[in-house]
Amino acid sequence: MTGIGPVEPVNSPDAQETYEVIGADTPRLTDRWRALSPRVRRAVLGTTALAVAAAGVIALPPAKPSAPTGTLDPMPWPANVTTFRYTGLAATFASEPTSGMYRFAVTVHSGPPVTLRVTGAAFDGLTARISPTETSTVSAGTTRRITVQISVVDCAGLPLDAGMPSLDVTLRNARAIQRHSFIFGGTYPHDLSELLHKACGPVPARPSRRATGSANSQNVDGG
């Protein structure tokens, strides 16, 4: 009984995808040190030596051996600090839509920034992506509004009633990359079902129940 996951370590050699490394552009400690003047370096070294000595004195009285360690991991896994909230349709549907624009508010509660990518919308016949850019990065303590374009690419096997649909996402922070599903009640199932009905429902004028098109296209194959 281990693990929440599936989890891959950041920059895993097994990772199929190349990810931008969060914080990679930040100067390293040694680079920053090199940039300091010799005088500043001496001052820092002196202060550090004093701090070491003082800390050594303070730390000398040993912690009680029986006391279990209680340090919290400062770097949480992204799925545990990220919440999604559906806020409504970004636009009304066209008369015969093959896609819809859905708005979500994404909050990251703590830890390093989380980069998210929407990878699916529960069903094989749907594709989903953040629009206009495919990824969005949210810093701790902030909420970012994103628009997700959900497109119908194949009506075969798609239910018209979405039930309790999920949005499949990849969440990535400096700790891990996690595939996670956010499952929505409230109005999202209704709004998604509206797209499914309009795109795949038994409309008399529609010659085929099968819609085709790509995630980036509003066009329906006339059929």
Add this chain to the structure above:
Amino acid sequence: MRQRSLIALTATLAAGALTLSACGSRDDKGDSDSGSGGTTVTIGVDAPLTGDLSALGLGIKNSVDLAAKQANEKKYVDGITFKIEALDDQAQPSSGQQNATKLVADKAVLGVVGPLNSSVAESMQKVFDDAKLVEVSPANTNPALTQGTDWNGGTKTRPYKSYFRTATTDAIQGPFAAQYVFNDSKKKKVFVIDDKKTYGAGLAATFTEEFKKLGGSVVGTQHIDPETKDFSAIATQVKSSGADVVYYGGEYPQAGPLSKQIKAAGAKIPVVGGDGIYSADFIKLAGASATGDLATSVGAPVEELPSAKEFVANYKAAGYKEAYEAYGGYSYDSAWAIIEAVKKVVEDNDGKLPDDARAKVTEAMQNVSFEGVTGKVSFDEYGDATNKQLTVYAVENGAWSPVKSGTYTG
């Protein structure tokens, strides 16, 4: 280069030493199990401490015990010492009701953690509610307990204001499993089996409803008798039904043999269940052929939550013989919610328990909010946990391995 490395090392050591000193000062607060004197408050525990489900029940009891001990060590509520009173319900509603009556009669009891089984909870709720004694279950998942029997008909009504839970419900767990089985595992024909109990039948129903909505077909249904372990007749029916997956609403003592016998009958298809089968004992009972079986469980695995590391370390240090199992973290959080509510009541009453302490604790529970072992602990208007995370596990190499996690957003 070497010099720069030395400087970096020095800086790291300095930071480490400062961290150590900070930890040392924090430890100064609590150095014994002894309570802070004054009034003793009892936290009741009701769970199956004997019988087939005792592994889960003992994990609940130990985790509550740990919470009480730590509250005492930290002198978390000034003037209050916590102790626990654990009663065995043997997973039987009638025993649960007797235990509820016994706990109500003990005036020192200001809150109860438990039970494990939803059917047992049904028999206890009214007893506790009449006495305004708060109950926090770490494991009940039947939606009706908090949202009323017509929860799925569009009318949610909270039956008892004294009942809370830290686990999420089958209203989410069943559909979550159905979505995974249909969309990810690509299974379209299910044979649904349940044990006719509140939890098992309810979970099977929420799974079935969602699975059918998604376009899947139910090729057979059956109920088992939880008192037997011979499921060969049902296994044969499963084999002949053409099902490509079995969903079982129930618990591991029956699910393990059921899975084994289904495979032995020639149906090499996965058995899927809820948190009731998410136990190492399921794998022991089901044997090697259980590989590929699936379970959903409430929340994220305790071992992997940053917030749970302290709990895991403290549980280990406390030397309990039994594992904390699936509900340990939720039990600790349930107990701690009671401790937080007691703290609030005492602080609001000039440091003493008021005469109507039970009613006040129940009232305070509604607004409890803290960072617990399983994440943020708080309750919605029905008494349900606001933390609604779920995980799908698969049996791989003789152990449960997580394959997908999800969070419900209402």
